[in-house]
Amino acid sequence: MPPTKTHSRKGNKRKFTGNQYTKRKTSASADASVPEDKNTELSDDEEHVEGEKFESFNSLSASQRKLDTKSDDSSDESDGMKYADLQGFRIVDMSVLATVLASLRCPSCTKGNVCLEEDEESKMGLASLLILKCTAAKCSYHHSFYTSSKIENKQAFEVNRRAVLAMRNIGVGHQGLVKFTCVMNMLPPMNENSYRDHVQALRNAAEAVAKASMTKAAGEVKEFYEPAEDGLYDIAVSGDGTWRKRGFSSSE
Numbered sequence: 001m002p003p004t005k006t007h008s009r010k011g012n013k014r015k016f017t018g019n020q021y022t023k024r025k026t027s028a029s030a031d032a033s034v035p036e037d038k039n040t041e042l043s044d045d046e047e048h049v050e051g052e053k054f055e056s057f058n059s060l061s062a063s064q065r066k067l068d069t070k071s072d073d074s075s076d077e078s079d080g081m082k083y084a085d086l087q088g089f090r091i092v093d094m095s096v097l098a099t100v101l102a103s104l105r106c107p108s109c110t111k112g113n114v115c116l117e118e119d120e121e122s123k124m125g126l127a128s129l130l131i132l133k134c135t136a137a138k139c140s141y142h143h144s145f146y147t148s149s150k151i152e153n154k155q156a157f158e159v160n161r162r163a164v165l166a167m168r169n170i171g172v173g174h175q176g177l178v179k180f181t182c183v184m185n186m187l188p189p190m191n192e193n194s195y196r197d198h199v200q201a202l203r204n205a206a207e208a209v210a211k212a213s214m215t216k217a218a219g220e221v222k223e224f225y226e227p228a229e230d231g232l233y234d235i236a237v238s239g240d241g242t243w244r245k246r247g248f249s250s251s252e
């Protein structure tokens with residue numbers, strides 16, 4: 001049995017060439033014995049969203065909902081308009097992407113070709129920082145961008161928030177996401193602390209939605225019922241569980 005592939009953060013810049021990356025793929029094992037990602041990703045601190053109300057999530061079924069997003073700073077807004085129909089996430093084989101880009105001429109010098117690199121140290125959870133460079137020695141063409149937009153008015157990348165919501169919907173926690181990325185030969189996801197911050201943000205959003213819903217329901221009750229002499233409404237309320245207020249932890 002081949003050695004289990006482990007997530008390594010060594011080698012900050014990864015250059016993608018078709019053959020190299022294809023070969024790496026074969027080392028990915030379906031073995032689920034996953035090393036725990038204990039790396040402290042300080043850069044993930046920017047994703048801390050504790051206490052924020054994630055207003056874009058209008059309901060718990062938000063995984064089906066399109067999130068309002070803004071373009072990454074490094075992307076050209078006019079280009080964003082052209083590709084308005086293209087949205088959502090795909091799982092992309094980096095070697096395929098690199099091969100396609102390598103067939104393009106450098107937009108700066110038009111002599112070299114485009115070369116794709118990844119700055120692994122700058123990744124933010126599942127959002128990778130990709131860099132386009134020129135193969136011509138004298139050309140300084142350089143274009144970097146993250147592979148996800150951020151949630152409107154938030155620091156969190158949409159891909160991370162969605163991934164955490166997805167894990168919770170299918171009933172697994174941080175380790176589930178770690179295993180998924182390992183078997184898929186992806187880089188490891190956000191660390192556990194960042195994962196919890198996303199859970200907290202989702203929880204805040206759910207509570208905000210629940211309160212708004214209950215306020216609306218109370219308003220409707222007042223329209224149809226007369227209050228008792230003490231000013232209270234004597235109506236029956238059937239309740240289902242709610243989010244735990246204490247001892248809350250991600251689904252572990």
Ligand SMILES: [Zn+2]
Nearest residue numbers: 106109134139
């Ligand atoms: Zn060039």
